[in-house]
Amino acid sequence: MEVIGENIKKRRKELRLTQEELAKKLGYKSRTTIAKIESGENELNHTKLAAFAEALETTPLNLMEWNFNAKRHLQQIRENRDTVIIQNLLGFMGCKIEMMLSEEEHKIIGYKVEHKENSFNITVEEFYKLINSIKSYIKFTIYELIEKQSEAMRNK
Numbered sequence: 001m002e003v004i005g006e007n008i009k010k011r012r013k014e015l016r017l018t019q020e021e022l023a024k025k026l027g028y029k030s031r032t033t034i035a036k037i038e039s040g041e042n043e044l045n046h047t048k049l050a051a052f053a054e055a056l057e058t059t060p061l062n063l064m065e066w067n068f069n070a071k072r073h074l075q076q077i078r079e080n081r082d083t084v085i086i087q088n089l090l091g092f093m094g095c096k097i098e099m100m101l102s103e104e105e106h107k108i109i110g111y112k113v114e115h116k117e118n119s120f121n122i123t124v125e126e127f128y129k130l131i132n133s134i135k136s137y138i139k140f141t142i143y144e145l146i147e148k149q150s151e152a153m154r155n156k
Helices: 002-014 019-026 032-039 046-055 060-064 070-078 081-092 124-154
Strands: 095-101 108-115 118-122
Touching (some): 002 032, 019 046, 046 060
Antiparallel strands (some): 095 108
16 A cells, blocks of 8 residues: 555655645545555545546556556456456366466466367457357347247246
8 A cells, every 4th residue: 555655645746736735636624634645554445546546637557556566467457357257167168268468568468278188379359259259148148048038928
């Protein structure tokens, strides 16, 4: 949390805002809360972090330094809903999928897929195509089941 506080302070100073001015912008009664957040004494939840980012004309990612901290950036990527869903679905099929990241920029460059003795790489585009295909298939199947249920109800 100290990193976020330091980044808030840095960005506030870049914008030439006092703690009092930032507090007023965010609806706090005094600068005390801002001082505690900047020192790392108080933590921010996601909602407050978003409000700070907006008030400081930046993004929550920049305040958290996810653009520069690979470990935290990787954690955020791993928590990506679609990635988790696909990893779980592939796991049920006996497959394992793992992100491949570039060393320098810590960006996703593809995915490694393992199934039984086979191992192969797919591109980011292929991964998202896989995600979209699975989503489409699930939606289609659900609509098919709904239609089948509706038809059964009509025939009663």
